[in-house]
Amino acid sequence: MAQVEEQVSNKQVLAAGHITGNPKQTDMYLQSSTISLQLPPEASSDAVLVKNLYLSCDPYMRGTNKTNTKRLFYSFSPDSLIIGYGVCKVLDSKHPDFKKGDLVWGVTKWEEYSIITMTDSLFKIEHTDVPLSYYTGILGMPGMTAYAGFYEVGVPKKGDYVFISSAFGAVGQLVGQLAKLMGCYVVGSAGSKDKVEILKSKFGFDGAFNYKEEQDLDATLKRFFPEGIDIYFDNVGGDMLEAALLNMRRRGRIVVAGMISQYDLDEPQGIKNLVNIIYKQIRVEAYTVYDYYHLYPKFLEIILPYIREGKITYVEDIAEGLESGPAALEAMFTGRSAGKQVVLVAHE
Amino acid sequence: MAQVEEQVSNKQVLAAGHITGNPKQTDMYLQSSTISLQLPPEASSDAVLVKNLYLSCDPYMRGTNKTNTKRLFYSFSPDSLIIGYGVCKVLDSKHPDFKKGDLVWGVTKWEEYSIITMTDSLFKIEHTDVPLSYYTGILGMPGMTAYAGFYEVGVPKKGDYVFISSAFGAVGQLVGQLAKLMGCYVVGSAGSKDKVEILKSKFGFDGAFNYKEEQDLDATLKRFFPEGIDIYFDNVGGDMLEAALLNMRRRGRIVVAGMISQYDLDEPQGIKNLVNIIYKQIRVEAYTVYDYYHLYPKFLEIILPYIREGKITYVEDIAEGLESGPAALEAMFTGRSAGKQVVLVAHE
Numbered sequence: 001m002a003q004v005e006e007q008v009s010n011k012q013v014l015a016a017g018h019i020t021g022n023p024k025q026t027d028m029y030l031q032s033s034t035i036s037l038q039l040p041p042e043a044s045s046d047a048v049l050v051k052n053l054y055l056s057c058d059p060y061m062r063g064t065n066k067t068n069t070k071r072l073f074y075s076f077s078p079d080s081l082i083i084g085y086g087v088c089k090v091l092d093s094k095h096p097d098f099k100k101g102d103l104v105w106g107v108t109k110w111e112e113y114s115i116i117t118m119t120d121s122l123f124k125i126e127h128t129d130v131p132l133s134y135y136t137g138i139l140g141m142p143g144m145t146a147y148a149g150f151y152e153v154g155v156p157k158k159g160d161y162v163f164i165s166s167a168f169g170a171v172g173q174l175v176g177q178l179a180k181l182m183g184c185y186v187v188g189s190a191g192s193k194d195k196v197e198i199l200k201s202k203f204g205f206d207g208a209f210n211y212k213e214e215q216d217l218d219a220t221l222k223r224f225f226p227e228g229i230d231i232y233f234d235n236v237g238g239d240m241l242e243a244a245l246l247n248m249r250r251r252g253r254i255v256v257a258g259m260i261s262q263y264d265l266d267e268p269q270g271i272k273n274l275v276n277i278i279y280k281q282i283r284v285e286a287y288t289v290y291d292y293y294h295l296y297p298k299f300l301e302i303i304l305p306y307i308r309e310g311k312i313t314y315v316e317d318i319a320e321g322l323e324s325g326p327a328a329l330e331a332m333f334t335g336r337s338a339g340k341q342v343v344l345v346a347h348e
Numbered sequence: 349m350a351q352v353e354e355q356v357s358n359k360q361v362l363a364a365g366h367i368t369g370n371p372k373q374t375d376m377y378l379q380s381s382t383i384s385l386q387l388p389p390e391a392s393s394d395a396v397l398v399k400n401l402y403l404s405c406d407p408y409m410r411g412t413n414k415t416n417t418k419r420l421f422y423s424f425s426p427d428s429l430i431i432g433y434g435v436c437k438v439l440d441s442k443h444p445d446f447k448k449g450d451l452v453w454g455v456t457k458w459e460e461y462s463i464i465t466m467t468d469s470l471f472k473i474e475h476t477d478v479p480l481s482y483y484t485g486i487l488g489m490p491g492m493t494a495y496a497g498f499y500e501v502g503v504p505k506k507g508d509y510v511f512i513s514s515a516f517g518a519v520g521q522l523v524g525q526l527a528k529l530m531g532c533y534v535v536g537s538a539g540s541k542d543k544v545e546i547l548k549s550k551f552g553f554d555g556a557f558n559y560k561e562e563q564d565l566d567a568t569l570k571r572f573f574p575e576g577i578d579i580y581f582d583n584v585g586g587d588m589l590e591a592a593l594l595n596m597r598r599r600g601r602i603v604v605a606g607m608i609s610q611y612d613l614d615e616p617q618g619i620k621n622l623v624n625i626i627y628k629q630i631r632v633e634a635y636t637v638y639d640y641y642h643l644y645p646k647f648l649e650i651i652l653p654y655i656r657e658g659k660i661t662y663v664e665d666i667a668e669g670l671e672s673g674p675a676a677l678e679a680m681f682t683g684r685s686a687g688k689q690v691v692l693v694a695h696e
Contacts, residue, residue, distance in 0.1 A: 237622075237623065251639070256626060259623050259626055262623045263623075268620050268621070268622070268623045269618070270617070270618015270619055270620045271619045271620075271622045272615065272616050272617070272618045272619075274585075274619045275607050275610045275616045277632065277633075277634040278604060278606065278607055278634045281634050281636050281639065282633075282634055283631065283634075284631070284632040285630075285631040285632070286625040286626045286628075286631075287629050291599070291629065
């Protein structure tokens, strides 16, 4: 007779329907299912069963515009589990690289326990003298996004003039601090007076402005960058990109991490100032963190000492309990999170 | 008593007035002055006196749009000598790197004899087993432009899908042939049926089309590149760039050598498809040959054997006599030249 595995309750967060644009709390619902805490015999040979400890709320977790379904970053299928980055503890594994008790970070699901088969995107956590939740942010995907974009795509040098849009985001904050540590002049844009103040007082930016209060972004950039911009770290596209194109220095680099202003438009905005790349020999380069994960060990070598020595400021906003996940995700998109938005599912 | 230097006649081509857009023959006039064939004692310590042998007609030699004077590529001041690339013989020199009898190429003036003080842009000609006139084209600035753009900016690899706009130009022709020699699939666009035929039959392009006969450039590119484009070598910008952006492959590279379609517009065309760089992690990079001249020796090592072995096809259209210069320059812009347009001023 087959052994009857003990089943435990497994709370889950699912999408209520097709989500367009930024998800709202009411776009998701909770349900309870059950799961065995041992992998079933039929599980694939690289499957890992994990207990989810922290889940990450990130800006890419948004629905596609229905009129632009080709522009697929992330989709929420009705009644399917929300997928996202998290920190997890391995409970059972058929994968040779992971064993019971390992701590990992990578792509998991919004539930208490998950079977992960896409183990390519799992990283073993070797350093636990820093908070585990950091592996959803500064030590995880957003951290690698900042590192790869700034160092590998931006190719910065000491003294460079660096401008960051959406600078208060998890990625922007880190790019700014890495740039300061390298000896660059750093200015960021954000969407509120409070964020602007924090960028300057807490994150050490040389300057910051609230883009919502600026009438003429070209004039704003000329005010902050009388010598021009060497690196523009672009998260927004649109009008800010237009203004930056007018203010780049010769051989400047525009690192395109996102164009959030464009995704919900039925037809994207035409960029009239692109021709300026000719006059100044500018490089405009978009990238994805997935192409740079091989540099993760190198990244840790640089970033861990900065964290341990307190040279980098990192703020989290931790919502407690899986059931707080939908509200936390909405809060991240509406700018209400007081730091990197994390959901604490369970303590180790 | 000061020695009286013998003066010789020096025919010159000058701009008749401010030239807007493509120069016409009637925008220039000839005059005759005199010059001594020895440098005057007051000449600067790096001055070189040369006899101009060949002068080059190149697409950058156009007037700026009056409404867009900031976009300065090249200006023709009224009653000033036309400036351009040429092949010259040194008659006298104060410069330690150049001596009487040396053959050089670089920036000179449209006249029979010139005193050159901007000697940074002069290169000594070491290889004379190839036609001297080649140093105005395939072995000079246009050749280096093709080489730097394709190899250094495009970073090609065997099997890449390469698209070249304005492919019949001196630069485009060479980019296409370098790409074929590397084992790429190469398609070019040009502005006439004849040019399209020559690109295929003579320059070995895998495909070519007359952009004037295409109704939907996106569909055209999809027809020639069902797998997408790895490298787009852009000389034109505008609608062709829009179409290319829709057809780039992941991590594709758009090498921007020019945006000729945009220079004469009062307001440049907005590029709506730029947001596609995010979805495919595309790099768009503009460059100028001036940043790559340090690679000239490396370039010669590659290109000279190709020429000697007949692996590269190169066609010139040589107009005889300095007085034919204005008509030759107009012909180059109207697409009437039968090859790289050169003006023969004097035999060695």
